Amino acid sequence: MSRVEARPIAEILAEVANAVPDEVIGVEFERARRRGAEVWVYQLKIIAKDGRLLKVEVDAATDRLLVAEED
Template identity: 60%
Template sequence: MHTQPFLRRRLLAALVAFALAPAMSLADSAVHEAKGEARHDHDRARHALQQGEVRPIAEILRRVAAEVPGEVIEVELEREKWLGKRVWVYEIKLIAQDGRMMEVLVDAATAEILAVEDD
């Protein structure tokens, strides 16, 4: 049956992402601490939501699911330069229905999908 390899790939990808997340998080924190910066992403995200600068993640995920169906495995909210201006961007990593790892970039203020890339 075709579902067995698909499920095995999904499980393997999720386990790899889960295993690497703490190491990547620690490395990133060390860089910020070396620069004397405190890392409080959840506070920045909450503040941006309260100020109306970003849309709620549930709304963003519904939009992404309609356009790029798959299993979401990671979500990040970043302040990035896009087409010459600073914007909030949700970076959503997912496993597409065909088993490919994808990254979807979404404008956090408008819920517009900016890019869909293989990851």
């Protein structure tokens, strides 16, 4: 059985664009500890239409939203 550790960033950005139609201005890819396990995450910096800067973390393997907060 093959295990997917990270989906391509293009797929993640397409999913995020559907959910959050604001402008992604930065992307980081890193290892993070979640629920006792290490996983790959994409950290996205997004400028909302109202000018707020948002930080969104997405599980790179599942595209599940982990964190969304103002930065």
